Amino acid sequence: MSTRDTPFAAAALRISAGIMVWALHFAAIYGYTGLACARRFLDDGQAWVAAIPWVIGISSLIAAAALMPFIARLPRTHRADGGFIESSSAGLAALALVAVIFEGVTFLWLPPCE
Amino acid sequence: MRSPHTSLPSTEPRPPGELDTLRRIWASPRGLAFVTDINNNVVGIAYVAAGLLFFVLAGVLALVMRTQLAVPQNELIGPSLYNQLFTMHGTVMMFLFAVPVVEAMGILLLPNMLGARDLPFPRLSAYAFWAYFIGGLVFFGSIFVDLAPRGGWFMYPPLTTEQYSPGFNEDFWLLGIGFIEISAIAGAIEIIVGVLRTRAPGMTLDRIPVFAWAMLVFAVMIVFAFPAIIVATVLLELERAFGWPFFSADRGGDPLLWQHLFWFFGHPEVYIIFLPAAGMVSMIVPAMAQKPLVGHRLVVLALIGTGFLSFGLWVHHMFTTGIPRLSLAFFSAASMAVSIPSGIQVFSWIATFAAGRVQWKTPTLFIIGALAVFVIGGLTGVMVAVVPFDWQVHDTYFVVAHFHYVLIGGMVLPLLAALYYWMPYVSRRPLSERLGRWVFGLVFAGVNIAFFPMHITGLAGMPRRVYTYPGGLGWDLLNLVSTAGAYLVAAGVLLLLVDIARNFRFATEENAGNVWNSGTLEWLPNGNYSNRSIPVVKSRYPLWDDPTLAEDVEAGRYYLPGAPTGGRETIVTSPVEARPQWLLQMPFPGWAHFIAAVFTAAFFLLLTVKLVAPALVCGAIATAAVVAWLWSLDPGPSHPPVDVGGGLRLPVYMTGPSSQSWWAMIVLVLVSASTFASAAFSYLFLWTVSPEAWAEARSMPPAAYAVIAAAALLASSACVAYAARALHDNARTAACVMLALAVTLMIAGFSAELAGHLGVGVSAVRSAYGAAVWLVVSLFGFFAVIVILMASFTIARGIAGKLDRERRATFDNTALFWHYTVAQTLAGLLLVHGFPRLIA
Numbered sequence: 001m002s003t004r005d006t007p008f009a010a011a012a013l014r015i016s017a018g019i020m021v022w023a024l025h026f027a028a029i030y031g032y033t034g035l036a037c038a039r040r041f042l043d044d045g046q047a048w049v050a051a052i053p054w055v056i057g058i059s060s061l062i063a064a065a066a067l068m069p070f071i072a073r074l075p076r077t078h079r080a081d082g083g084f085i086e087s088s089s090a091g092l093a094a095l096a097l098v099a100v101i102f103e104g105v106t107f108l109w110l111p112p113c114e
Numbered sequence: 115m116r117s118p119h120t121s122l123p124s125t126e127p128r129p130p131g132e133l134d135t136l137r138r139i140w141a142s143p144r145g146l147a148f149v150t151d152i153n154n155n156v157v158g159i160a161y162v163a164a165g166l167l168f169f170v171l172a173g174v175l176a177l178v179m180r181t182q183l184a185v186p187q188n189e190l191i192g193p194s195l196y197n198q199l200f201t202m203h204g205t206v207m208m209f210l211f212a213v214p215v216v217e218a219m220g221i222l223l224l225p226n227m228l229g230a231r232d233l234p235f236p237r238l239s240a241y242a243f244w245a246y247f248i249g250g251l252v253f254f255g256s257i258f259v260d261l262a263p264r265g266g267w268f269m270y271p272p273l274t275t276e277q278y279s280p281g282f283n284e285d286f287w288l289l290g291i292g293f294i295e296i297s298a299i300a301g302a303i304e305i306i307v308g309v310l311r312t313r314a315p316g317m318t319l320d321r322i323p324v325f326a327w328a329m330l331v332f333a334v335m336i337v338f339a340f341p342a343i344i345v346a347t348v349l350l351e352l353e354r355a356f357g358w359p360f361f362s363a364d365r366g367g368d369p370l371l372w373q374h375l376f377w378f379f380g381h382p383e384v385y386i387i388f389l390p391a392a393g394m395v396s397m398i399v400p401a402m403a404q405k406p407l408v409g410h411r412l413v414v415l416a417l418i419g420t421g422f423l424s425f426g427l428w429v430h431h432m433f434t435t436g437i438p439r440l441s442l443a444f445f446s447a448a449s450m451a452v453s454i455p456s457g458i459q460v461f462s463w464i465a466t467f468a469a470g471r472v473q474w475k476t477p478t479l480f481i482i483g484a485l486a487v488f489v490i491g492g493l494t495g496v497m498v499a500v501v502p503f504d505w506q507v508h509d510t511y512f513v514v515a516h517f518h519y520v521l522i523g524g525m526v527l528p529l530l531a532a533l534y535y536w537m538p539y540v541s542r543r544p545l546s547e548r549l550g551r552w553v554f555g556l557v558f559a560g561v562n563i564a565f566f567p568m569h570i571t572g573l574a575g576m577p578r579r580v581y582t583y584p585g586g587l588g589w590d591l592l593n594l595v596s597t598a599g600a601y602l603v604a605a606g607v608l609l610l611l612v613d614i615a616r617n618f619r620f621a622t623e624e625n626a627g628n629v630w631n632s633g634t635l636e637w638l639p640n641g642n643y644s645n646r647s648i649p650v651v652k653s654r655y656p657l658w659d660d661p662t663l664a665e666d667v668e669a670g671r672y673y674l675p676g677a678p679t680g681g682r683e684t685i686v687t688s689p690v691e692a693r694p695q696w697l698l699q700m701p702f703p704g705w706a707h708f709i710a711a712v713f714t715a716a717f718f719l720l721l722t723v724k725l726v727a728p729a730l731v732c733g734a735i736a737t738a739a740v741v742a743w744l745w746s747l748d749p750g751p752s753h754p755p756v757d758v759g760g761g762l763r764l765p766v767y768m769t770g771p772s773s774q775s776w777w778a779m780i781v782l783v784l785v786s787a788s789t790f791a792s793a794a795f796s797y798l799f800l801w802t803v804s805p806e807a808w809a810e811a812r813s814m815p816p817a818a819y820a821v822i823a824a825a826a827l828l829a830s831s832a833c834v835a836y837a838a839r840a841l842h843d844n845a846r847t848a849a850c851v852m853l854a855l856a857v858t859l860m861i862a863g864f865s866a867e868l869a870g871h872l873g874v875g876v877s878a879v880r881s882a883y884g885a886a887v888w889l890v891v892s893l894f895g896f897f898a899v900i901v902i903l904m905a906s907f908t909i910a911r912g913i914a915g916k917l918d919r920e921r922r923a924t925f926d927n928t929a930l931f932w933h934y935t936v937a938q939t940l941a942g943l944l945l946v947h948g949f950p951r952l953i954a
Contacts, residue, residue, distance in 0.1 A: 008310070008689040011319070019422040026426045030444050037438050038802040052440070084320035084411065085690075091415040092422075095454060099423060102447035110440040 011085050018070045018093025025063035025100050029056045037113035052112040060104025067093045067100065122671040123760030124647060132676040133646065139677050140231075140643035143703050149244070150703040152236040153642050155622050157243050158222025159540055164247045165215030170607065171254055172206035175199050177604055180564070184597040186585035196581035197264035198283070202257050204267030205287060208383065209294045210250045212525060213336075216390035217242075217301040219532065220329040222540070224305065226636035227323050229314025229651065231644045231674075231684035232700060234774040235304045237707040237743060242300040244711030249293040252719050256286045263287035266579065268376055269350070271361040271369045276354045282723055288351045289722040293715050295344050299785055302333035302340075307777045309333075310689040314635065315673060316651040317692045323634050323654070324407065327414050328393025331421040332386055337781060338425065339382040341789035346375035349796065349889070358878045358885035360796065366807030366882030370435055371799050375792060377428035385424040387521065389417055391528035392459050395481055398528075398535045399463045401632035402478045403470025406655055409462040416455035416462075423452040433504045442501050449499035456492060460485060473630065476550030480531030483558040484523050491519030494569070509579075512572025518565045530557065530610070538626035539636060542619040549613040556606030564599025567592040633658035639668045647672035647759070648685055651692070678756035679766055685758060686774060697756060697764045698774055699749060706743035710736045741907065747775075748911075750921030769923045779927045783934045786897070790938050793893055794945055797886040801953075807883040810876070811950035819870030820947040824940055826863030830856040831936045834905075834929050844919045850912040853905045856932065864898045867891060867943070890942045897935045904928040 013020075032055045036048035070093035073086060142151050151157065179199050182190045191199070221239050225232050233239060256262045263283045265274040274284045309330045313322065322330075350372065352358040359365035361372055400407045407413060426448040433442055463485065472478060494516040498504045507513060530553070538544040571592045576583060583589055628637035633655030638645050647670045653659040666672060673694070674685060682700040687693055713736035720729035751767040758764055770776060801808055837852035871891060878888040908928045911917045917925060 005688040005693060006690040011690045015418070016422070019419065023422065023425070026444065026448070030441060033438070033441050033444075035802060037441070039805075084318070087411060088415055088418070091412065092419055095415070095419045095423075095451070098454065099426070099448060099451035102451050103444045106440060106443035106447060110443050112440050113438045114440075 006085070014085050015088045015092065017089060018067050018096040021063050021066045021093070022096035022099050025059055026103065028059045029103065032056075033112060040113055049113055053107040056104060056107045060100055063100045063104070064097060067097045071097065122666055123650070123673050123758075123762065124671050124675045126669065126671065128670045128675055132670065136643045136646070136677055137641060139680075139682055140641065142642060147703070149708045150705055152240040152701065152703055152707065154221050154225045154232050154236060154239065155540065155642055157236070157240050158218055159620060160247075161218030161221055161239075161243045162215060164243070164250070165211050165218050168206050168210040168250060168254070169215070170611070172203050172211060173604060173607060175203040175206070175257075177600055179203065180597040180600040182581060183583075183593050185594065186583050186590055188582050191581065193581045194260075194264065197579075198257055198260075198262040200579055201263045201266055201287070202254070205263065205291070206250075206254060207521075208267060208387075209291050210246070210254070212387040212521070213298055213383070214246055214250075214294070214301075215529065216329075216332065216387060216525075217298065217305070219390065219394065219529075219536075220305050220332075221301065223536065223636055224308055224326060224329060225312070225644050225684075226539075226638070226640055227326055227634060228309065228312060229317065229635050229645065229648050230308065230312035231648075231682065233304050233308035234312055234684070234686075234698060234700075235307065235778065237701055237704070238300050238304050241707040241711045241714075242297040242304070244708055245293045245300075245714045246297040248712055249290070249297075249715035249718065252715065253286060253290040256283075256290070261286055263290075268380065269372075270376075271350060271353070271372050272363075274350065274354075275361060276357075285351065285354065285722045288347045288354070289718050292344075292347065292718045295340050295347075296714065298336050299340055302336035303778050303781045305329050305333040306337070306781050307774055311686050311774055311777060312684055312698075313687050313692045314648050314651045315685065315687055315692055315694050317687075319690055320411070321651055321654050322414075324396035324410065324413055324417070325390070325393035328389045328396070328417050331417045332390045332393075335382050335386050335389075335421050335424070337784050338788050339379045339386065341785055342375045342792045343379035345789060345792035345796065346372055346379070349375075352885070352889075356879065358888065359882055360800070360885055360889075365880065366800065366804035367885070368800065368803045368882075370432070370803070371796055373432050373435065374428070374799065375796070377431045378425070378792075381428045381431060382421075382424045384517075384520065384524075385420055388524040389420060391525040391532075393417070394532040394535075395463060395484065395528050396459070397632075397634065398477050398481060398531055399466045400470075400655070401535070401630045402473045402475065402481070403466050404473070404631065405466055405470030406633075406658075407462060408465040408469055409458065410654060412458050413462050416458040419455040420452060423448060423455070427452060430499055430504075433501050434508045439501065446499050446501055450496065453492065453496055460489065460492075475534075475630075476545070476547055476554060477531040477535040477630075479551065479554040479558075480527050480534065483554060484527035484531065486523070487519055487527060487558075487561060488523030491516060491521075491523050495520060507572055509577055510572035511568040511576045511578060514578055515565045515568035515572060518561075518568075522561050522565075527557070527561075530554075533610075533614075535630065536636075537618065538629045540620060540622070540625060541617065542621045542624055542626060543617045544626050544629055545613050545617050549609060549616075553606050553610045553613065556602050556609060560599045560602030560604075560606055562599070563602060564596045567595050567599075571596070628657070628664075638664050645672075646670050647675040649673075673759040673762070675759060678758065679753050683766070685764065686768070686772075694758070694762060694764060695772060696768045697758060697766045699753075699766055701746065704743070704746075706739045706746075710739035710743065712736075713739065737903075744907065744924075745911075748916070748921060748923045750916070750918075767920075769920075770926055773923050773926070775923050775927055776930070779930050783931065786934065786938065790893065790942070793889055794941070797890060797945060797949075800882045800886050801949075804882050807881040808950060808953070810881055810883045811954070813874050814876070814947065814950055815870030815874050817947060817951075819866050819873075820943050823863040823866040823870075824943055826859045826866060827936045827939055830859035830863065831933055833859065834932045838925070838929055841917070841922055841925055842919055846912050846917055849917070849925070850909045853909050853912075853928075857902050857905050860898050860902060863939075864895055867894060887946050890946050894939050894942055897939065901928070901932050901935045904931060 033052055036052055040049050070089050142156050182188050261282055263286050265284055309326050349360040353360050359367040361367045361369045429445040430449050534545050534550050571589055574588050576589045623641040645667050647667050649667050649672045656663055683697050685694050686696050686698050713732040716732040717729050753766045755763040755765045833852045833856035837849040840848040876887050877884045908925050
């Protein structure tokens, strides 16, 4: 067993990485949609609105791709904490993936800004 | 019994008088000096009792409301009092009962559960309690003088602006709960640092009890959620008191800004309440089933996942505000996603019961009842997460039924289970099993009789927040039944109080003990000092896995069996693997926290009724008390390393990232960052809804002012960095001079920023643009005052000879917050000066 302490910041970031990806994705799609809809009356506003489905689709694909490595990584059970950090990271990333998919597919059914 | 105890850290026989010394050091003050006590057992019990008091008081308000609504066209109370009643009921339940009582349970239980002597900042806990209790009582008293707020617990403007709600009533809400927000954040800091740094050796992340995980997530959520409501209340009070138009549409404001800020706090608030209660259930279920929690890791993941996802749900309280459907769909989807971790916990509890041999005692009954009620509330929650359905039932009694099912099933019933379960931990006698079953029966039946019909009342169209209604609309019988149910709940609560009065006898050393055969550390024999010795944890249920643990701990065979420094102390361990790192010397009882709390509450309450001068005096006294309190901290390396058992020698002083105060400062930085983010969001939100108000930015200050302010700030940071180097070289005078120079530069920077805006006449009342600009500038000023006070305090310690290269925790904290303040203010300058130029 290693006698070196795992740095807390590294452990916390590792555990919450997946959920942070979700948070960034959520902020991006909601922020962009809100901004584009609010500014649609500007001269070039309609171009912003037209890009909404693309922004949601592409950012969702990027977020899903970013989550995959966390989900795929298996826990290392020989560690002192029995792989808690790895399995937590994978589990939360899987939950984040579900949320990203739920939120990312909405543009397929709903028009922007109505 | 294990014969030789040679494998345990501390040898026997223990020195004579060791236990008596421990008792004397940790003894509670008697008589009136009770208020000076800071021990978690005493403060925790008082905190829980205060929470229950407010629960009963808010419940009485609910009974009056239900009596009014029992029959149509009732004349018992008028609309004004009814408005005060429902506002106070919601506010008191949420701010004075739900959040404080779960925080109180954490303060009471966590030290023993984690194997610590106490939490790392016991004075902070005591301060949080007294500020909340005194302020809360005065706040509640406002209803007796017709001064209670009337705008609902969510206080939506424009109804709550000065124009539509003149007088002090709404100010009581806005300023009156200010101290509760401070109290909650203070408690959150205590809990975060406590769970991460004061666990027993060996209690790795995977072995932390689920309740402690839940409290950690709870506290982190407070750190990120409460600043939003703090900013919101400040904005509304600024509009009410000074006319800054954040919410007035005619000058570029938008009432929806309030709703965004409020619900960014308000939705996580539901989980802030639910998660600790879920943590309690996850502790009680294994004990009552005599089986380890099924899916322990998944439950921990569910707690963390729920905590995060709950921040993506706020707009689901705003489905009827005209936000585009696509945006609503994001929140609807997130609402669906969050039901997954909630479901994981529910299935885990059911599976644990199914796998074990259940003790059918009162706590079990409350848990089963909670599961049923919470699942119904959860299902109706998924229903209202469906946007078209929500449009139909919004602001009807269906929603009242939904959130009462969620909150009662998710928090109140688990809390009652917890009261019955943990009572033997703090009392000579457990509560009565016979009375407990009656309490459960009355409360469970009453809740369902009161709230289930409300689903139908709501579907039948009865709106919320009406003080009476016409007969013959199909609501009469349903309302009468709901009122009968409310009285049943009241009878159950009354019986609970009788049970507590008959059986609760506060005790630590002579408590009733582990009557449930539970497996976690809080059930070790304990006293005010927590455990006689601090065990090494090797599993999630140490008492089950090592049957002699209690005896060994009580015999002082583990770590820290005495008080090697002669004072109060606890072991600080590493945050991930929980390896012992150093010994934290803890404070003794004192008056400073009590005085600070009394005058903090007085400051806010006097400000509410516009008694500005007395409020300022109270604020000054509170600040002086805090300074006196802090002056006694940071003792320096006054003691050589001590043996805590097994030849393990630990230092008794630590600075920098290893110290507990550094961790507290990091949490405070997160609170500050969240506050700034809310202010920045307000600025940008107002721009999106009122770009025309930003036309005024054409006359913004020349860039030179911002450049001068930024340069002064960066120079001040450089001075602080240089002071750190000087202190490292033991050049104390140079360090103090550099700090003084940093203070001067901070003042110069703020003055430049102020002069710029004053010079071009940016008005805070003319438009939302001006209000938003002055909000960011005010934040700059507020943080400048804080860091100047901190630096002055540090300089004073230097002059008093309490600062050197070893004794530098105070300096390190000041430097950390200084650099953060500079970074935040630079971001603010960029927003105020750069953004308008960018969009121009």
